[in-house]
Amino acid sequence: xxxxxxxxxxxxxxxxxxxxxxxxxxxxxxxxxxxxxxxxxxxxxxxxxxxxxxxxxxxxxxxxxxxxxxxxxxxxxxxxxxxxxxxxxxxxxxxxxxxxxxxxxxxx
Numbered sequence: 001x002x003x004x005x006x007x008x009x010x011x012x013x014x015x016x017x018x019x020x021x022x023x024x025x026x027x028x029x030x031x032x033x034x035x036x037x038x039x040x041x042x043x044x045x046x047x048x049x050x051x052x053x054x055x056x057x058x059x060x061x062x063x064x065x066x067x068x069x070x071x072x073x074x075x076x077x078x079x080x081x082x083x084x085x086x087x088x089x090x091x092x093x094x095x096x097x098x099x100x101x102x103x104x105x106x107x108x
Contacts, residue, residue, distance in 0.1 A: 001035060001081060003098060004063075008076070011069075017076060017100070020065045025056035032056050035083050037066055039100075040091065041074040048086045076100035 005020040017039065025032050034056055037049040049066050056062060070076065082095035091097055 001096065003081075006079065006098060006100065008100075014072060015070050016067050017070065017079075018065055018067045019079060020063070021081075022061060022063045023056060024061040025058055028058050030058065033083055034062065035081050036085060037068075038080045038085050038088070038091075039068045039070070040077045040080065041070065042077045043074060045074060046089070 001024075002022045003019060004022060005018075007018050009016045009018070019037060023034055032055065034054050036053065038046055040046045047068055047070075049068075054062070078091065078100055079098045080091045080095050081097070082092060085092060085095060
């Protein structure tokens, strides 16, 4: 699994956090389940990813973008990736995680 890009776009009253990523099954004889993301906020709230729960066949690759929306009061802490994380209330020890910090960029 490779994260290609994480962006946050200010939409006025809320933010959109988009994650572009690629998953690849590098096995030669196994069908594997795709993982999923979960975003955690500094206020203790969290939201799992909905959708993209397919299987990858040997040598198969999938590139996707998933977007979380959040109120401005929900400051992101981190994004977690793994299998079976949908119902957990805090990040598991052995999952991939990316720290998130909103950076404001002025555009001309």
